[in-house]
Amino acid sequence: MFTEPRSTTPVVGLHGRLFAASMLAFVGLFVVGLAALVIADVAYVVTDVGPANLGDFAAVLFSAEIRAALWLSIWTSTVTVIIGLIFAVPMGYALSRYRFPGRAVVDSIVDLPIILPPLVVGLSLLVFFQTDAGRWIEAAGLKFVFQTKGIILCQLLVSASFGIRAVKLTFDGIDPRIEQVAMTLGCTHPGAFFRVALPMARRGIIVGGILIWTRALGIFGPLMVFVGAVRMRTEVLPTTIYLEQSIGRIEVALAVAILMLLLAAAALVTIRMVGLGER
Amino acid sequence: MIRIEQLNFAVGQFALSDVELHVRPGEYFVLLGPTGSGKTLLLECICGLNRIDSGRIFIDDIDVTRLEPRNRRLGYVPQDYALFPHKTVRGNIGFGLRLRELSKNNWVAGGRAEGDAPATPGHRFALPRPPNTIHHDKSQRIDELMEMVGVTHLADRTPQRLSGGEQQRVALARALAVEPRVLLLDEPVSALDEQTREELCRGLKRLQQNTHATVVHVCHNFAEMLSVADRVGIIDRGRIIQVGAPSEIINRPVNTQVARFTQAGNLIPAGAGPGGDRLRLVCPGGIELPAEKISVPSCLGKTIAAVTAMVRPEHIRLAVDAPKDVPPGTTILSGTISSVTDFGPTVKLGVVCGELELFVSLGKREYNERSVGVRDHVHLAIASEDVHVMMS
Structure with a gap:
């Protein structure tokens, strides 16, 4: 009969305990280091603002500019996720299932934005829209340079690879045999994809979507080059941090940073819960 | 279908x-x-x-x-x-x-x-x-x-x-x-x-x-x-x-290949040649086995050829005393039990006959009735219809 799997530990002596302790020490060091950064940020904001100025601080933090930036960040990242997944699902499936000449090269190209400095993406986009093809696209009514649409384009190019990779890994983990059985039971190949592979990949797709979202939320470099930092127009949260610190309001910049941190943390916890099936 | x-x-x-x-x-x-x-x-x-x-x-x-x-x-x-x-x-x-x-x-x-x-x-x-x-x-x-x-x-x-x-x-x-x-x-x-x-x-x-x-x-x-x-x-x-x-x-x-896959047990390299109305197989150590002509490819039976003879362990009869009435086409070999492996319902005995080691499979009851063990001297009876010949 089926029994629930449980984690098991072998009998270990002193060496084993020391080994485990040293491994865990690295985990602790890294986490403490990151936590120290966050604590320092919070402490700076709290001491710098002081109880007397709390009202003014809140007014700045919830000003129209920052609210607009927050809203722009959220909706552009969300649109990026939708477009990103429209690409990630078929691409992840194709790269996982089909063998074609030059597949290794294509696979590497898909990963390029993960390795490339995001700034290069912005610079490349700017250059591209100076070419004939770019100008033609803009002339056709699709304007990206210094536009909100440009934010989404930057976010998509920088973050889609994370989603594609996550979805591909999920399809890699699904035995093609299961789809084949569905085909013997009356499914067409697309039918087997929609009725079997896609529902089975649901978790991986959600994880991919969250990865795209968090990455899109955080990009800054390419936006500065491609869409600029115009308040209330192309200002997203990372832009706000840059603008606030450039005019000397470090405490506001840090407060926005902490807000972004909370958003990202919520997304990462969701990934863990969805991806690993933890309740 | x-x-x-x-x-x-x-x-x-x-x-x-x-x-x-x-x-x-x-x-x-x-x-x-x-x-x-x-x-x-x-x-x-x-x-x-x-x-x-x-x-x-x-x-x-x-x-x-x-x-x-x-x-x-x-x-x-x-x-x-x-x-x-x-x-x-x-x-x-x-x-x-x-x-x-x-x-x-x-x-x-x-x-x-x-x-x-x-x-x-x-x-x-x-x-x-x-x-x-x-x-x-x-x-x-x-x-x-x-x-x-x-x-x-x-x-x-x-x-x-x-x-x-x-x-x-x-x-x-x-x-x-x-x-x-x-x-x-x-x-x-x-x-x-x-x-x-x-x-x-x-x-x-x-x-x-x-x-x-x-x-x-x-x-x-x-x-x-x-x-x-x-x-x-x-x-x-x-x-x-x-x-x-x-x-x-x-x-x-x-x-x-098929014989091994079906757990044939005894596969004996032999030379085959004509031997009256049957086929005569000469195994290692000069041991002779008869085989039905029908059981061999038609190209054989005329000349000497290298073949593999198969005798399934369950087709070999084992007796402690030498059998008196030997039907035509049956070969009696005498040998010594070299191994006994108990498989539960059946027992497999290894019997060394000169240069050959043959495996014999007996039902548990049959084995108990014989009351034989390692190093005991026994006689094996192999009928020609139980010898199957394949090209090597």
Whole structure:
């Protein structure tokens, strides 16, 4: 009969305990280091603002500019996720299932934005829209340079690879045999994809979507080059941090940073819960 | 029912070559071969999961070579069962039924309309049911299937919460749900413990006998084959080497490969030459064995040739005292017991006769009656009709 799997530990002596302790020490060091950064940020904001100025601080933090930036960040990242997944699902499936000449090269190209400095993406986009093809696209009514649409384009190019990779890994983990059985039971190949592979990949797709979202939320470099930092127009949260610190309001910049941190943390916890099936 | 003509299919370094196979309607056919012999690949070709390089596949005399898997109307149970993990037992079994409801036309492959009565035994897996209830509803059909394979109590479980045997039965019910013309089973019980394996094999055989359905069952286990097969095909390195009833494969293997696979036990290199109305075999140490001429390829019997003689352990008779009346065509060898291995119901004895070591298999009771042990002197009687000769 089926029994629930449980984690098991072998009998270990002193060496084993020391080994485990040293491994865990690295985990602790890294986490403490990151936590120290966050604590320092919070402490700076709290001491710098002081109880007397709390009202003014809140007014700045919830000003129209920052609210607009927050809203722009959220909706552009969300649109990026939708477009990103429209690409990630078929691409992840194709790269996982089909063998074609030059597949290794294509696979590497898909990963390029993960390795490339995001700034290069912005610079490349700017250059591209100076070419004939770019100008033609803009002339056709699709304007990206210094536009909100440009934010989404930057976010998509920088973050889609994370989603594609996550979805591909999920399809890699699904035995093609299961789809084949569905085909013997009356499914067409697309039918087997929609009725079997896609529902089975649901978790991986959600994880991919969250990865795209968090990455899109955080990009800054390419936006500065491609869409600029115009308040209330192309200002997203990372832009706000840059603008606030450039005019000397470090405490506001840090407060926005902490807000972004909370958003990202919520997304990462969701990934863990969805991806690993933890309740 | 299934006819395969000149099938060729290569994948990497491996190839199925010139496969010819005929599975008759209503028979339980076992494709037996060692790991890596190409049996799963051949089954996938029949299912349409591999596009073959050349040759033709017929099911019910309809050429299905170019038909998609969904239109071949086969029930396929893969080795790992491949149950849909996102569906319950009920959802798994009902999967094909739902698709049939959605697109009935897809199931009329070969011009045979839905709801036609089976023309011949073995035409398809249909559950026995009273007349005029052909169009009963889906959930009732799932209930029937679950009851048939004994998984009713597991209806709402997901596959992850089933044991191996339970998964196998669900996969079987899922395949049967679409009333396939042939049921294709890829190593259906090999992942299970011995007791469950025997139990499920009996269940499969009973199911096939009750429904008169055609089954192709792939396995690498000789005992498993014996427990279910009406006929068996031996496959090795991508070729079908022999097809026949189990007794034929066991007693008249075409070559030493098949003989080894059927656990022949005693394979003796020998020189063959004419010897009156029989064939005379000279084994190592000058030991002579007679063989029926009928049991050797026709090219033999005239000249001396190098052959392999097979004598199955269960065909050798063992006696403590020298037999007095020796029938014509029987050879008596004397030797010493070198080993005794107890297999429970049977006991296998190794007997050294000069340069030969022969294995003799005795029933437990028979062995106890003889009361012999290692180093005891015994006599072995081998009849000419039990000596099978193969070209080396």
